[in-house]
Amino acid sequence: MRRGEAARPAEGGPSPEALRLEGVRKVYGPEENRVVALDGVTLALPAGSFTAVMGPSGSGKSTLLQCAAGLDLPSAGRVFVDGAELAGRGEAALTRFRRRRIGFVFQQFNLLPTLTVLENTTLPLRLAGRRVDRDAARGVLARVGLGDRLGHLPAELSGGQQQRVAIARALVARPPLLFADEPTGALDTRSARDVLALLQEAVRADGRTVVMVTHDPVAAAHADAVLYLADGRIVGRQSAPTAETVAARLTHLADEVARQRTEVA
Template sequence: MTDSARSTSDAAPAPGAEEDFAARARRVSKVYGSGDARVIALDGVTVGIPRGRFTAVMGPSGSGKSTLMHCMAGLDAVTEGEVFIGDTELTALRDKQLTRLRRDKIGFVFQAFNLVPTLTALENITLPMDIAGRRPDPEWLDRVVDTVGLRSRLGHRPAELSGGQQQRVACARALASRPEIIFADEPTGNLDSRSGAEVLAFLRDSVREMGQTIVMVTHDPSAAAYADQVLFLTDGQIVDTMAQPTAERVLERMKGFELPGVTAR
């Protein structure tokens, strides 16, 4: 990173700073393959995700942004290093313990909505808790439903909802169990600009009004502008951070890193 980039960066607190982190990675590396086929997806990443904040992760294809999210969410094992959700070290858990932690403390939103077509919107929202044999907190569920703005559509099945409405149902499903943190991987990738903006506004409101912690992987500077901070990855390393992002500043910063294939939307 150039000195000018360092001087203009509104950096978020360093991982070692005194702060309440919902998730942390400490010297995390992820290597795929061996020999000539060896690929270093993450190279000694140390980062903390502040609790009650919206963090966007950006970088070109192959930069390691999705790998970082998958490792921090316990979906993929690290090659070296440690990952924590709160005070719990994921990398020390057995498979059953890790499955339980993902179910109880982590929410997921992906580019594909992953809704069950035969269930109503409300049934899709409560499905993970139903499978776990847990009753939803009625007051919290009502708050989530009001925040997602689909109370009049709760009895509809996915085929009767627009793409944006389906993704908001998926977001509400992630929120319904009150997880420690939600990981969202390109959540607006299958949506038009208007529907995408609705979903991003919902995610932002869930942070500001409900105290949720969200980490979102995205390639879109306009989407990153909804976040409180942006982490930039290249070649498996975090190379910069930005607080209070705007689409213009994010795009300009990414141009400075010479990241290919990035356009504002």
């Protein structure tokens, strides 16, 4: 493999890397008042992994997710999803790519209020012009505990149930990569635990790759590893996290960032 080239799929097989970023930089604003949200981020995540992304406010977590998912274009650097580079695609082609290979779960459930649970779940397939397998969609909804709620509207569901619909919607298209941005932020403790268990199952049972932005050490402890960001850079990685070790690392990181910013000022 040539230097700087992302890992490519073996013949007939999936890419060993679900996500790769090479020197990704994202800058907002004019030169005299620019904000560097990402500052040369390089990472590689293997297929079938669950990674949490954490850091102080303003560290670049959401920007990292948006650039990695193709929702925003980096100012510099390269992004590969499932071995395919995102750059060089028109907006229509990029949209088609995301619909085939990327799923999204957000803190705000983004369900259409006039559609039923089943209709919300199959909406991405209809938008992509793909055949809707209603039996398969019912199976996914049964797995997330909503097999008896197919005809309900979002307003008739609890917050935890709505988030489970959002997860089912993300899974029904069978994307290899799933991004979750604060997926438990609006949920109570029990609902949050159920949602995190579903994300774990997507990794363990289905071989999906999950990248989750969160501020919650308990949520991060469900991941295989945690990436820590500060001022747009990756400043650490932690394997086999626990809520206690994550909380301690975040406290130390916040103190260090505050100290450095005070010194600069």
